[in-house]
Amino acid sequence: MYRFTRACLIVLAMTTLDARIEAGAQQLAPAKTPSAPNAKVFFVDLKDGATIPSKLKIRFGIENMEIAPAGIVKPNTGHHHLLIDTELPPLDQPIPSDFNHVHFGGGQTEVEITLPAGEHTLQLLLGDQAHIPHRPPVFSEVIHVRVDPATVEKTRTPAPAGASVFFVEPADGATVARKVTVKFGLSGMELVPAGTNKPNSGHHHLLIDAPLPALDREIPSDLNHVHFGRAQTETEITLTPGDHTLQLLLGDHEHLPHDPPIFSKVIHVRVADTVPEKAPQASAADGRRPSPPDAAVYFIYPSNGERIYPNSTIRFGLRNMGVAPAGVAKPNTGHHHLMIDVETPPLDRPLPSDLNHIHFGNGQTEKKITLSPGEHTLQLILADDHHIPHDPPVISERIKVTVKAVRTARKRSRR
Amino acid sequence: MIVWRRSCAKSGPLKTFIVGLALAWAALPIVPVRAEPTASAPGAVVYFHAPLDGARVPQRFTVKIGLKEMGVAPAGVTKEFTGHHHLLIDADMVPLDQPIPSDYNHIHLGNGQTETVLTLPPGTHTLQLLLGDHQHIAHQPPVMSKKITIYVR
Numbered sequence: 001m002y003r004f005t006r007a008c009l010i011v012l013a014m015t016t017l018d019a020r021i022e023a024g025a026q027q028l029a030p031a032k033t034p035s036a037p038n039a040k041v042f043f044v045d046l047k048d049g050a051t052i053p054s055k056l057k058i059r060f061g062i063e064n065m066e067i068a069p070a071g072i073v074k075p076n077t078g079h080h081h082l083l084i085d086t087e088l089p090p091l092d093q094p095i096p097s098d099f100n101h102v103h104f105g106g107g108q109t110e111v112e113i114t115l116p117a118g119e120h121t122l123q124l125l126l127g128d129q130a131h132i133p134h135r136p137p138v139f140s141e142v143i144h145v146r147v148d149p150a151t152v153e154k155t156r157t158p159a160p161a162g163a164s165v166f167f168v169e170p171a172d173g174a175t176v177a178r179k180v181t182v183k184f185g186l187s188g189m190e191l192v193p194a195g196t197n198k199p200n201s202g203h204h205h206l207l208i209d210a211p212l213p214a215l216d217r218e219i220p221s222d223l224n225h226v227h228f229g230r231a232q233t234e235t236e237i238t239l240t241p242g243d244h245t246l247q248l249l250l251g252d253h254e255h256l257p258h259d260p261p262i263f264s265k266v267i268h269v270r271v272a273d274t275v276p277e278k279a280p281q282a283s284a285a286d287g288r289r290p291s292p293p294d295a296a297v298y299f300i301y302p303s304n305g306e307r308i309y310p311n312s313t314i315r316f317g318l319r320n321m322g323v324a325p326a327g328v329a330k331p332n333t334g335h336h337h338l339m340i341d342v343e344t345p346p347l348d349r350p351l352p353s354d355l356n357h358i359h360f361g362n363g364q365t366e367k368k369i370t371l372s373p374g375e376h377t378l379q380l381i382l383a384d385d386h387h388i389p390h391d392p393p394v395i396s397e398r399i400k401v402t403v404k405a406v407r408t409a410r411k412r413s414r415r
Numbered sequence: 416m417i418v419w420r421r422s423c424a425k426s427g428p429l430k431t432f433i434v435g436l437a438l439a440w441a442a443l444p445i446v447p448v449r450a451e452p453t454a455s456a457p458g459a460v461v462y463f464h465a466p467l468d469g470a471r472v473p474q475r476f477t478v479k480i481g482l483k484e485m486g487v488a489p490a491g492v493t494k495e496f497t498g499h500h501h502l503l504i505d506a507d508m509v510p511l512d513q514p515i516p517s518d519y520n521h522i523h524l525g526n527g528q529t530e531t532v533l534t535l536p537p538g539t540h541t542l543q544l545l546l547g548d549h550q551h552i553a554h555q556p557p558v559m560s561k562k563i564t565i566y567v568r
Contacts, residue, residue: 150537150567211519214536222475224534242526300464300479315464317479322527323487325494333489333527363486363497365529 032092035134036076039065041124048143053151054117058082059110060124065138070105071129078126078134080104082111085120088139094131103131117149156216159258160200163188165248168233172267178241180269182206183234184248189262194229195253202250202258204228208237209244215257219249227255240292241271241331288348291390292332295320297380304399310373310406314338315366316380321394326361327385334382334390336360338367341376344398350387359387373405452512452555453548456496459485459558461544468563474537476567478502479530480544485558490525491549498546498554500524502531505540508559514551523551535567 044059046052060080068077083089086100097103104111122145126138133139168183170176190201207213210224221227228235246269250262257263300315302308316336324333337351338358345351353359360367378401382394389395464479466472480500488497503509506520517523524531544560545553553559 148538210534213534217536220474220534222534240526300481313483315481316529317464318529322489322524323529324492324527325486325488325497328488328492328494330489330492330526360486362494363488363527365480365482365487 032132032135033078033128034075035078035126035136035138036064039063039076039126039134039138041080041126041138041140043122043124043140043143046122046143046145048141049145050143051146051148052115054147055112055114055151057110057112058122060104061109062126065126067107067109068129069107070103070127070131073129078128078138079107080109081125081127081131082113083121083123083125084113084115088123088125088137091133091137095125095127095133097131103127105131115145115147117147117152120145120147150214152216156256156259157199157202157252159202159250159260159262160188163200163250163258163262165204165250165262165264167246167248167264167267170246170267170269172265173269175270175272176239178271179236179238180271181234181236182246184264185233186250186262189250191231191233192253193231194227194251194255197253202252202262203231204233205249205251205255206235206237207245207247207249208239210247212247212249212261212263215261218255219251219257221255227251229255239269239271243268243270245269287386288388288391289331289334289384291334291382291392291394292320295332295382295390295394297321297336297382297394297396299378299380299396299399302378302399302401304397305401307402307404308371310403311368311370312403313366313368314378316360318365318382318394321382323363323365324385325363326359326387329385334384334394335363336365337381337383337387338369339377339379339381339398340369340371342379344379344381344395347381347389347393347395351381351383351389353387361387371401371403373403375400375402377401453498453552454496455498455546455554455556455558456484459483459496459546459554461500461546461558461560463542463544463560463563466542466563466565468561469565470563471566471568474567475532475534477530477532478542480524482529482546482558485546487527487529488549489527490523490547490551493549498548498558499527500529501545501547501551502533503541503543503545503562504533504535506543508543508562509545509553511553511555511557515545515547515553517551523547525551537567540565540567 040063042061044061066077068074070079081095082102084100121142123142124140165186192201194203205219206226208224245266247266248264296319298317300317322333324330326335340356342356377398379398380396383389460483462481464481486497488494490499501515502522504520509515541562541564543562546558
């Protein structure tokens with residue numbers, strides 16, 4: 001108690017009695033505490049330039065001296081001070097105590113700190129029983145760290161114990177139609193629209209074929225993360241044939257999961273692998289298979305207007321559909337056809353098969369072709385198991401390429 | 416296997432021998448039926464068109480997959496020198512003689528897709544491609560890409 005009072009007195013002397021600082025210092029902290037020769041303080045397992053998570057346990061090391069709690073008068077001892085984003089304080093005065101100067105007066109040798117995203121500096125400075133640096137001072141080098149913004153936690157809304165979200169339908173493992181009604185519920189909390197900041201409330205998010213997103217940030221909003229910001233408990237979604245996973249995750253007014261997060265178990269549904277109901281209307285007339293919306297076929301290489309070598313690998317890209325070899329009848333799949341130097345053929349019958357209409361019936365997605373020097377046009381058309389383009393057709397733009405003369409190619413390859 | 420050994424231990428050397436013979440005999444037809452490794456085409460290569468190794472990408476990005484010397488077929492389709500893509504996210508290479516797991520770290524592109532849109536949290540992630548046959552088992556020799564590292568911003 002006495003020592004505490006004395007420490008306080010020092011602080012008082014420092015802060016209020018400006019004029020007497022020197023005298024006070026001499027009187028109250030006569031002859032600074034000497035440090036041991038070669039004494040060293042350092043960060044354990046933390047290197048200059050490191051990228052660190054926002055919440056981090058850092059450990060302090062000391063060599064040739066010992067740690068003693070503040071107030072203990074013992075030769076060759078001291079206690080750590082962590083300087084965050086600040087320079088060394090004046091070395092003849094007690095180390096300030098604030099957010100930037102953290103005292104470990106209990107003799108701690110580790111601490112868990114939380115830093116905001118960005119660049120920070122850390123430095124250790126040993127202080128004596130009265131928080132004054134030794135003579136000569138014992139401090140570590142300044143280390144620079146970068147806090148990974150991805151690890152910064154937002155303040156999450158607490159959730160009550162026992163709250164849960166659940167699916168009413170479909171059941172786990174159910175086989176469903178392409179258009180499926182999903183109903184869900186919430187217990188132990190109140191359902192409110194997004195933006196309503198009210199304790200113990202939230203709104204649903206449906207994760208389709210997506211893992212749980214990071215729980216310390218806003219739930220993404222896309223086709224795989226559907227928000228029900230108006231507090232809906234029912235929705236109709238359209239799934240492609242095949243297996244899908246569904247999961248519910250409750251979000252607070254800012255779409256941030258609660259703490260602890262409230263999410264349902266992952267349920268699996270299977271969409272029957274039959275030709276969808278759409279098929280009859282599309283294919284009744286001319287036997288064409290439907291293509292999904294947003295399906296597109298395109299050239300990854302080359303691009304329109306590009307100069308290419310006579311022997312070039314043409315690479316095909318396909319969006320929102322899958323590739324299947326010829327003869328495989330599977331919804332939303334097809335195989336590539338490359339049209340060389342021809343107009344777009346009729347799209348309601350099988351594509352011709354010749355040197356200008358190359359079929360990739362084995363499911364290839366790239367092909368090395370040889371073209372004569374000069375200008376050529378290339379176009380990709382996806383077609384179904386019977387080589388008939390889909391409805392609507394999935395067809396690329398017709399691109400123009402210029403094939404370099406062979407000599408140029410050789411010269412270049414020698415370089 | 417453990418079950419077999421136990422039964423062998425109980426039933427003495429003669430039976431062990433018979434069982435062993437039976438196993439040896441059975442092994443021949445069993446191998447092609449059960450774990451028949453599907454052959455890959457010589458020179459087959461699977462690779463990323465996008466993103467490239469070391470790329471910085473937004474949280475939501477498209478992965479485009481290239482395949483050389485082989486074709487793509489939906490899962491379940493048995494056709495020589497075809498397979499479907501599997502995208503391993505932040506995962507080590509899986510055992511190559513078993514079906515590739517299906518979870519968040521092992522994305523099956525079972526409909527024959529050659530591109531897919533991923534949403535990943537910011538930070539460093541690894542991606543790797545592995546072609547699987549109609550049973551989701553890697554080919555022999557396996558067709559896999561290099562493991563690439565991307566930075567989601």
